[in-house]
Amino acid sequence: MNKHIEFDCEKRRHFLMELYNRLEDTNGQTNWWPADTPFEVCIGAILTQNAPWRGVVKSINNLKENRIFDVHIIADTPEQILAKAIRPSIYYNQKAKKLKTFCRFLLERYKGKIENMAGQDMLEARKTLLALPGIGCETADSILLYALGMPVFVVDAYTRRIFTRHGLIDPNWDYENIRNFFEEALEPDVGLYGEFHALICLLGANYCKRNPGCDNCPAKEIMGEPVL
DNA sequence: GACCAGGCACATC
DNA sequence: GATGTGCATGGT
Numbered sequence: 706m707n708k709h710i711e712f713d714c715e716k717r718r719h720f721l722m723e724l725y726n727r728l729e730d731t732n733g734q735t736n737w738w739p740a741d742t743p744f745e746v747c748i749g750a751i752l753t754q755n756a757p758w759r760g761v762v763k764s765i766n767n768l769k770e771n772r773i774f775d776v777h778i779i780a781d782t783p784e785q786i787l788a789k790a791i792r793p794s795i796y797y798n799q800k801a802k803k804l805k806t807f808c809r810f811l812l813e814r815y816k817g818k819i820e821n822m823a824g825q826d827m828l829e830a831r832k833t834l835l836a837l838p839g840i841g842c843e844t845a846d847s848i849l850l851y852a853l854g855m856p857v858f859v860v861d862a863y864t865r866r867i868f869t870r871h872g873l874i875d876p877n878w879d880y881e882n883i884r885n886f887f888e889e890a891l892e893p894d895v896g897l898y899g900e901f902h903a904l905i906c907l908l909g910a911n912y913c914k915r916n917p918g919c920d921n922c923p924a925k926e927i928m929g930e931p932v933l
Numbered sequence: 934g935a936c937c938a939g940g941c942a943c944a945t946c
Numbered sequence: 947g948a949t950g951t952g953c954a955t956g957g958t
Contacts, residue, residue, distance in 0.1 A: 754940040760955070761939095796953045799941080841941050861939045906939055914938080936958090945950080 709875045717890035724927045725897070728904035731923040737903030743819045743852035744776060744811075750847040751803050751839060752794040760793035767791065776817040780808040803839030810837055819852050827855045842880045850902070856893035859902045860884050863909025870913070872932040 712720070740746045745765065752761040767790040768774040773782055787801035794800055808817075814833075815821035822830050827849065834845035842860070849855040860883045868874040874886055891897060912922040919925045 750939095755938065755953090756940085756955080757938050757957080759957085793955065795938085795955045796940090797955080799953060803941090839941070843940065847939090859939090863939065902939090909939075938955100938957095941953095943951090946948085 709869075709872050714890045717886070720927070721887065721890055721901075724924055725901050725904065727924055727927055728908060729900065732904055732907055735900055735903040735907065737899060737906075738847070738851040740851070745774075746852035747807065747811075747819055747848050748774075748779075748804065750844045750851075751807060752791060752800060754796070754800070754841075754844060756795040760795060763793040764791040767793075776808045776811055779804050780812055799839070806838055807840070819848070823853050823855075827857070830855065831857070842884075846884070850895065850898055854895050856895050856898055858884050858887040858891070858898050860887075861902070861906065861909075863913065864902070864905050867905065867909055867913055867928070870917075870919070870931045870933050871928040873928070876933070 738746050738749065740749055748768070749761050749765060752764050765774065768779075768787075771786075771790055773779060773787065773790060779787065782805075784798070784801040784805065787804060788797040791797045791800055791804070811817050811819060822833070825833070830853065831845055831849060834840050834848060835842070840848075846857045846859045849857045850859055860880055865874070865883060868883070868886075869876050874883055878886075887898075887901075891901075908922070908924055912919060912924075916922070917931060919928075919931050922928075
């Protein structure tokens with residue numbers, strides 16, 4: 706027995722677009738992901754794992770100020786030095802390893818440029834990224850969408866929490882189930898996916914964190930009363 | 934001072 | 947294959 710409301714693709718598309726438009730009306734264009742280069746998107750995607758974004762900004766600034774922010778230099782910098790620079794991102798020892806592994810991978814396979822993955826088939830690229838240690842579904846999809854401009858819907862903790870809370874997805878669904886929920890219903894539009902994910906994150910951070918009743922939430926009218 | 938945030942890997946059952 | 951646990955900062 707599923708607890709969530711089931712609705713066909715067309716109705717779902719309608720609903721999601723209504724939600725998207727409402728969130729955009731409230732917040733405007735987010736222009737997420739904030740990064741100067743596709744490489745910076747990748748580094749940010751790894752650093753933001755279970756960490757607030759403000760810490761990631763500090764970490765990236767530290768890397769830049771220390772002139773480490775370069776694929777060759779990160780690959781060759783001792784973990785301790787990296788860890789010190791990315792301390793504000795939490796789990797800095799683990800993440801220092803991840804950054805080095807990722808940069809070495811880029812150098813070995815793509816001449817140090819993530820852009821060189823862009824010609825690859827999307828599913829192949831996804832598989833390649835997921836095979837790397839430290840890159841899970843959300844991180845891989847963030848890289849595919851925001852660094853490579855591939856139409857993948859990024860699912861994060863907020864997406865799960867918000868849509869579960871309102872009875873729109875099943876609490877037991879895994880990452881792929883939730884991704885399909887969006888991708889089946891929406892056109893594969895990179896701009897739409899990028900903005901939608903960002904708006905969901907804003908919604909989560911501003912209204913859902915410690916507000917089970919969803920008071921004052923701009924999307925409540927469309928999403929309905931919380932059921933969980 | 935407690936709580937928890939835009940995950941992931943690995944151990945254990 | 948499902949569930950639990952370590953990682954370990956800094957703002958509220």
